[in-house]
Amino acid sequence: MRLRRTDVRDGWTLLHLEGTAPVGVGGVRVPAEVPGTVHTALHAAGITEDPYLDDQESAQAWIGRSRWRYRTDFDLDDLGPGLDLVFDGIDTVATVRLNGHELGRPENMHRSYRYDIRAAARRGSNALEVDLESPVREADRRSLELGYRPHVNPHPFNALRKMASSFGWDWGIDTASVGIWRPVRVERWTARLSDVRPVATVEGSLGLLALHIDVARADRDRRLAVSVTIGGRTIRADLGRDTDRIVVDVEVPDVRMWWPRGHGDPALYDVTVALIDVSDPASETVLDVRDQRIGFRTVHLDTTPDEHGTPFTVQVNGRRIEVRGANWIPDDAFPHRVIRDRYAARIGQAKFAGLNLLRVWGGGIYESDDFYDLCDERGILVMQDFLFACAAYAEEEPLRGEVEAEAREAVTRLAGHPSLVILNGNNENLWGLHEWGYVSRLDGATWGAWYYHDLLPRIVEELAPHIGYTPGSPFTPASSGLGDDPDHNDPRHGSIHIWDVWNEKDYLDYLDYTPRFVAEFGWQAPPAWATLTRAVSDDPLTPESPGMVVHQKAINGNDKLTDGLLPHLRLPNDMSDWHWAMQLNQAAAIRTGIGWFRSRAPICSGTIVWQLNDCWPVTSWSAVDGDGRAKPMLYALRHVNREQLVTIQPAPDGLEAAILNDTDQRWDGELLLERRDYEGAILAEAAIAVAVGPRSAQRVRIPDEIGTASSPERELVVAALHGVRALWFFAEYRDSALASASFRAEVSRIPEGYELTVQARTLIRDLTLLIDKVDPAGFVDDALITLLPGEQTTLRIHSTEELDLETLSSPDVLRSANQLVPSVQVMPERPHVRA
Structure with a gap:
């Protein structure tokens, strides 16, 4: 019998079992989707509102404090020699029964579960029930059983193997939902492939594939x-009757290497593994088939101490990779809703932003195979955290066994993806142990060290030796010579997180750091206007109106937004202006930080900005909001992540131009330098020959006559190399003589929508078309464009709406920094910085 899979998707109902619930919920069976959650089922049935709107978070808190039952019936016409019920994901603590027989009690959202149902199943109709415990009550109960362990946020998420951010985060809604969040199916089989784990390595031009195959037999x-079968070759191996595990080694000559984007083709090979019944040689039968795509590449994390400290450098195929990355959180608070098309859209936005790495953060989930498949295809590197974040974790049972089981399953499933280059032990737990006062609060209790320094590296070495491992992020490597218990956030050593800038300082303080590798840093802004006004119905809508406060999760977040804005722009009283000012300030902060860090190459080997995406409509650090709309920050990333970049930075003796060339070709030519006034007049100029080798950087001192302003409030520096341009403004927006924007605009139809051409009569800074204000589904190909007098730009607008010039050029849609500088008030004592 060939393996037969039957999805159990239909006929599910949901029943409230225990806990306080609104009138009309108790005793009522509600239709439910699987995969799904309680929240989404209740909303689909019209019982609750969309949990993302206004303060539905509080209104629906009862859901996570209740017990629930999922139930369905399914038919079986053939029980078969092997008969399993498979759950790819249950969230989280449950009891599973078939026809009244208890099959098991899963308690880990991050694992799959397989039950032999031959004793419980029957021909015809079968009744399946899954009772789900309250995650809030379970987390509280288990925190008492395991013993208190410190954690961020209100709920003890660290006592339960559930998506930590399901209980809320400083950007996330507290849903504490439960459900059957991944598919359920019945499998009938004689023998099957239980695991196929590829380990692909390279020796010279030879690809070596070791396929570790586990077989189950009935x-x-x-x-x-x-x-x-791979690359046109098929290799066959017999299994003895007592053999359930085999390693098949395949050589692929003249192997095509998998490269990250910007370095070559992400070459992939199709691999087919078939399990064959050869009991009768005359009529062999294929019993099970597994298809996947693999890539051949090598990975090395270089942490060899040097004269600057300890690097954290990612090398792929022996080549140093300048990491331009972003952190990835679950793309929905209800992750079953994130299907392949949505992954593709978000990873497409990452590519648009010039990113070459996504870090899957440890408070979320191991994403579906679609995520890693798409990263494989597009050459996007992946750093995958094991699922520990911002907390201490007990090392005792039952948590200990659950952690090992989930880690083994995750590594086995993900090992074949060439995009996966780093497995990371945890998020901020090594650093937080001392930084957050956990040592004294633990009072000698275990906190997770055994996982990060013993269990997880052993599992990676055993199951995926071709993938790099680091115990945590941030992390100071042992090679630094700082001892067994160093400060794990030292800019001189390994990877660091920079959060004091957002929390306490101004974004110009990024320039005080010369890090080796930045794995987190970021700046907040509200979501796109269409997203914000869909989710928050406050009237009037203000930064501090009730719904806005609910959709701002950062501690003192609005105060930090204001404090971070005022050094650069005045605080607007109009809500639309406030919204634009905060989005612009976020974009300016990120381009400042990344521009500076990149200019420190090769000392700094990469950045991973916090964060690419959001899980619901919220004011956060994301470049793409919870409805999937680009914020101006996405365009800032696109500009500052160019493979060939010119940026102007302060130096001890004035200004310098940093020229970054992350390509395989030399970048030679004359660097044109000008000091201009805001009317466009050239006040001083020079040309300096530069020769920047492949994958290298060069810094050029800017002559004093160009780098020193006569009137800082009305002058700037322009540096250009082969059309790649950088600007330096001597004064902040708010302290400059920036006049109202004057321009000529025209619009024309194109197949995708429209082209809007804008020609500047005056200096226009950060010209941005907020297309979502007139077409929530629209997209613009560029933003944050600065035009000198006489220059023009053409914006390509993807839209199916009927739009005209008056609409597209209206002041609330076509935005610029000029609009936020209503009057000139020169304050020369402020530091001179670039924009």
Whole structure:
């Protein structure tokens, strides 16, 4: 019998079992989707509102404090020699029964569960029930059983193997939902492939593939074989009757290497593994088939101490990779809703932003295979955290066994993806142990060290030796010589997180750091206007109106937004202006930080900005909001992540131009330098020959006559190399003589929508079309464009709406920094900085 899979998707109902609930919920069976959650089922049934709107978070808190039952019936016409019920994901603590027989009690959202149902199943109709415990009450109960362990946020998420951010985060809604969040199916089989784990390595031009294959048998009398097909070659191996595990080695000559984007083709090979019944040589039968795509590459994390400290450098195929990354959180608070098309859209936005790495953060989930498949195809590197974040974790049972089981399953599933180059032990737990006062609060209790320094590296070495491992982020490598218990956020050593800037300082303080690798840093802004006004119905809408406060999760977040804005722009009283000012300030902060860090190459080997995406409509650090709309920050990333970049930075003796060339070609030519006034007049100029080798950087001192202003409030520096341009403004927006924007605009139809051409009569800074204000589904190909007098730009607008010039050029849609500088008030004592 060939393996047969039957999805159990239909006929599910949901029943409230216990806990306080609104009138009309108790005793009522509600239709439910699987995969799904309680929240989404209740909303689909019209019982609750969209949990993302206004303060539905509080209104629906009862859901996570209740017990629930999922139920369905499914038919079986053939029980088969092997008969399993498979759950790819249950969230989280549950009891599973079939026809009244208890099958098991899963308690880990991050694992799958397989039950042999031959004793419980029957021909015809079968009744399946899944009772789900309250996650809030379970987390509280288990925190008492395991013993208190410190954590961020209100709920003890660290006592339960559930998506930590399901309980809320400083950007996330507290849903504490439960459900059957991944598919359920019945499998009938004689023998099956239980695991296929590829380990792909390279020796010279030879690709070496070791396929570790595990087989399950329902009938020991059958003779089995496996065949492996890759690159036009098929290799076959017999399994003895007592053999359930085999390693098939395949050589691929003249192998095409998998490269990250910007370095070459992300070459992939199709691999087919077939399990064959060879009991009768005259009529062999294929029992199970597994298809996947793999890539050949090498990975090395260089942490060899040097004269600057300890690097954290990612090398792929022996080549140093300048990491331009972003952190990834679950793309929805209800992650079952994130399907392949949505992954593709978000990873497409990452590519648009010039990113070459996504870090899957440890308070979320191991994403579906679609995520990693798309990263494989597009050459996007992945750093995958094991699922520990911002807390201490007990090392005792039952948590200990659950952690090992989930880690083994995750590494086995993900090992074949060439995009996965780093497995990371945890998020901020090593650093936080001392930084957040956890040592004294633990009072000698275990906190997770055994996981990060023993268990997880052993699992990676055993199951995925071709993938790099680091115990945590941030992390100071042992090679630094700082001892067994160093400060794990030292800019001189390893990877660091920079959060004091957002929390306490101004974004110009990024320039005080010369880090080796930045794995987190970021700046907040509200979501796109269409997203904000869909989710928050306050009237009037203000930064501090009730719904806005609910959709701002950062501690003192609005105060930090204001404090971070005022050094650069005045605080607007109009809500639309406030919204634009905060989005612009976020974009300016990120381009300042990344521009500076990149200019420190090769000392700094990369950045991973916090964060690419959001899980609901919220004011946060994201470049793409919870409805999938680009914020101006996404365009700032696109500009500052160019493979060839010119940026102007302060130096001890004035200004310098940093020229970054992350390509395989030399970048030679004359660097043109000008000091201009805001009317466009050239006040001083020079040309300096530069020769920047492949994958290298060069810094050029800017002559004093160009780098020193006569009137800082009305002058700037322009540096250009082969059309790649950088600007330096001597004064902040608010302290400058920036006049009202004057321009000529025209619009024309194109197949995708429109082209809007804007020609500047005056200096226009950060010209941005907020297309969502007139077409929530629209997209613009560029933003944050600064035009000198006489220059023009053309924006390509993707839209199906009927739009005209008056609409597109209205002051609330076509935005610029000029609009936020209503009057000139020169304050020369402020530091001179670039924009």
